Amino acid sequence: MARPNLSPNQYRPSRRARATIACFNLAGRIALRRFERRTRNAIKANRDTLVQILKLQRATEFGRVHRFDVTLESVDPVAAYQDITPLTRYADYSHYIDRIANGRQGVLTRDPVDILAGSAGTTAAGKRLPNTRRARRKFMFFVPLVQQGVIAREIHGGRSTQRGINLMSLYSPPVENNAHQPVMSANNAAMDSVRQQIPIMWSSPETVFGIGHQPTAYYLHALFGLINHHAPYIAAVFAPHLTSFFALIEKHRDQLILDIEYGSVSNHLALSAAERQSLEAALQPDPIRARELRTEFDKGFANIVPRIWPQMRYLATVTTGSFSIYMPRLRSLTGKTMPIYTPCHAASEAIIGINLRPDRNDYVLALGGAHFEFIPLAQSDEDRPATVDINELRIGQEYEVVLTNFAGLYRYRIEDIVRITGFLGTAPTFEFLCRRSAILNLVGEKTTEYHTAAAVTTCVEKWLGSNRYLRDYSVAARNINGLPNYAFYIELDADIRATDENTQGIAARLDQALCQANVYYWSNGRKAEALGPLRINFVEPGTFETLTRLRDELSRESVTSQLKTARVINRSEHMAILDAAVYLSTCGSESAP
Secondary structure, three states: OOOOOOOOOOOOOOOHHHHHHHHHHHHHHHHHHOOOOOOOOHHHHHHHHHHHHHHHHHHHHHHOOHOOOOOHOOOOOHOOOOOOOEEEEOHHHHHHOOOOOOOOOOOOOOOOOEEEEOOOOOOOOOEEEEEEEHHHHHHHHHHHHHHHHHHHHHHHOOOOOOOOOOOOOOOOOOOOOOOOEEEEEEEHHHHHOOOHHHHHHEEEOHHHHHHOOOOHHHHHHHHHHHHHHOOOOOEEEEEHHHHHHHHHHHOOOHHHHHHHOOOOOOOOOOOOOHHHHHHHHHHOOHHHHHHHHHHHHOOOOOOOOHHHHOOOOOEEEOOOOHHHHHHHHHHHHHOOOOOOOOOOEEEEOEEEEOOOOOOOOEEEEEEEEEEEEEHHHHHHOOOOOOEEEEHHHHOEEEEEEEEEEOOOOOOOOEEEEEEEEEOOOOOOEEEEEEHHHEEEEOOOEEEEEHHHHHHHHHHHHHHOHHHEEEEEEEEEEEEEEEEEEEEEEEEEEOOOOOOOOOOOHHHHHHHHHHHHHHHHHHHHOOOOOOOOOOOOEEEOOOOHHHHHHHHHHHHHOOOHHHHOOOOOOOHHHHHHHHOOOEEEEEEEOOOOE
């Protein structure tokens, strides 16, 4: 896009801003080198992390009960720790966390718990997990520091001093009655640590990051992001956040252009007087940029990102696991060559892996952020499964991750299932497959979200010629006439409509794709006639956004920045939303494909 004049809103980095960015890039390079040194002796790095945690926490209530002092005195602290401390789940901590929420310290961690990190509760109710400043420093070593080291080294233009577009949040809901700690997501807590750098790092003013209503926040991120002609990147936690962001831009394009042209903030946004005043003070009328955007929007949204942000170098968001279904949509927006970097695999509990290669979607185990053990997937259903250490992992095998972190969780089963892809030095690399709680196991078939995502995208691509028309999906376990079956809920792009005529045989095609993706779906379910016919329910456009808003409203943690589509639907209120939105339902045959 030609740009004959400078916009009155155009950001010109000050000397201080350039120096701050330069220091950030230097810190990123140093952090990356430190992490890569750990990969040379992963066993020692993992062991040293556990010893550090045990020394730190031995005087806590949990540490005294589980004899951390005795563990530290043993010849093999790792083996002693595993012998004395049992594997745990969230339910094992609920009574501790209730006391922490009421102000009790020294329970799980020596460090003061100043935040309860809200987990999104993808497949069940949300959780509240203890979080400390030390734990957040461990988080921030990887994100943003190691992450920025990778970007600066691997992505052309990754050291830009221009402000990027960041869709994350600083929002924290009001503290509950009688509670002493706020509940916010781990990402939000990490963002809070860099609050002072917002004017230097990102396009949107601080006010926008504090808005808890996601559509309002996204509109404002779009407004200030579109003004920023030189934005070098867009960052969001998960891929569906990016696709929702661009869907909002497309829906409100005319109002956004008017706001940019006149330096205004749309009246349709529910903002306080103080918020509106603060935002309007940050804007100036910009008819030049408004005219540019109108011209490019009129050409359609294919390849829109480099057309409206010609200096855009990459997108940063998670596209692994079932989030891979959003890649075709992102590619239609960015073109084929722009890097879409998945920085890390993280949970509210800790960073699990960091991606050192923007052109790949596997991770190096985040050594030093927590202590890691692994349960072979074949043993994960046992009452007391044995764990294996890093040196016992086998390439191509699948494991459930167990971690001990710096915030008071010990031998904690986070339910992430990973597949080992190789080693960097002695550190394992892995791909994330699914959450253990997102596995459908009606007749011993163990269908994961990895399997369902592969089957749905394959089916839609063969049906419509491209899977970019797939907006979202979920699956539920149903029982028809005493026979369990799968019911898929599929949302297509708004300009594609499923009909009786164009969906002939589609359920059988999806059934076949599932058989190919998961051999046990075929052998234990369809071949054995233990599963009933598969059903596909097509839902109206916007249904999954409605579902996300409902989950946001029902979650007392309100960790909107972490909310993502629940691939397995098992809550009645979520099922009611989906069933009410079905406009066409089709069923496969009784016989196996």
